[in-house]
Amino acid sequence: MPYTRDDCLEALQAAIDELGRVPTMDEYNDLDDGPCASTIATHCGSWQSALDELDVDSGRRNRYTKQDCIEALREAAEELGEEPTQHSYQRLDILPSAATIQARFDSWKAAKAEADVFAWSARDEA
DSSP states (O other): OOOOHHHHHHHHHHHHHHHTSOOOHHHHHHHOOSSOHHHHHHHHSSHHHHHHHTTOOOSOTTOSOHHHHHHHHHHHHHHHTBOOOHHHHHHHTOSSOHHHHHHHHSSHHHHHHHHTOTTOBGGGGO
């Protein structure tokens, strides 16, 4: 059964009530209850638009700087021993989220370029 806009907003509000705060998209998806965060974002125009419609303050806007994102990508590359993909980054459970990093740089590729983690390998550590 496809979700409606109202279903999405109700699910997001339920998650906020359950957590006692506004979740990130990744945190919301981890709850694994109802429509996924991307479905909510699609129905509402964006994740932030959904939060705005519920009249809640995420308190997270610009919480992480570009430098925070760069450092997180470098940490991920070091832990992985290779260039991080969005999927491999998300599995590490490092903050900021992959979605935040992508938003700060307009693309995952641009963020990796800025962090200079292309073709990262364990030999780079030597």
